[in-house]
Amino acid sequence: MTEDPTLDPTGKSLWRPLRLLQASMDAEIARIYAEERIAGLKPSYVMELLRLHARGPMTITELAGSVGRTHSALSQKVAAMRAAGWVETVAGDDARSKKVALTDRARGIVGRLAAEWHATEAALAEIEAExxxxxxxxxxxxxxxxxxxxxxxxxxxxxxxxxxxx
Structure with missing residues (x-):
């Protein structure tokens, strides 16, 4: 059966190769975590975990602004990271606010996450040089x-x- 691009324009995409490349590279980082038996950690969590380690507990709005994400997107991510045991919600500056904080589990591996971040950046610099x-x-x-x-x-x-x- 011949595909008709007027019926399904998704067969051609200039951006799909970039998305697939990033997904492949993220999968390679996830493989590093799996090899090290760091269960439940996704590469997409690392920036937020490192940011919380560096700056301390933050509201979702503060954390979203610091990583350039929308409140809605980060709220969903925080829920997933909480379910995986990486973050918890703690009391904020007043009774109405809550902050996102690292769990003991996350604090226990944050040094390794920083090492992976540096190694990943170095590997990317090596690739860019080639x-x-x-x-x-x-x-x-x-x-x-x-x-x-x-x-x-x-x-x-x-x-x-x-x-x-x-």
Whole structure:
């Protein structure tokens, strides 16, 4: 059966290879954790765990702002990290507020997480040195292009030209 790209445009994607690459690299980091028998730790938790270690307990809003995520997204992540035993909720500065804090379990491995972070960054720098156009440069270049004209505006212009969008 021949695929019709007008019926299923998802067969072609410029971004899918990047998402798949990142997922593959995250899986390799997760494999390191599994080899070290660090159960229930996802690579996506590490930045928040290290941030909490460095800065102490924070509200979800404070933690979200510090890592550049939305409150909603971070609230979901904190719930998952709490269920996995990495964080807990503690009383905030007043009776109405709560803060996210590391559990003893997380405090026990935070040094190892920092070591993994440094090793990962070093491995990425090594990879970037081997390719002609480093990903960090690609990101900076895309950010500069989007500063001139937003991704939203670019998509909206394309949709305005497409009769299927009407």
């Amino acid at each position: 390719i002609p156009y480093p990903l960090s440069r690609v990101v900076t270049d895309i950010e500069q292009v989007l500063a001139r004209k937003s991704f939203h505006d670019r998509i909206a212009e394309k949709l305005a030209e497409d009769p299927a969008w009407e």
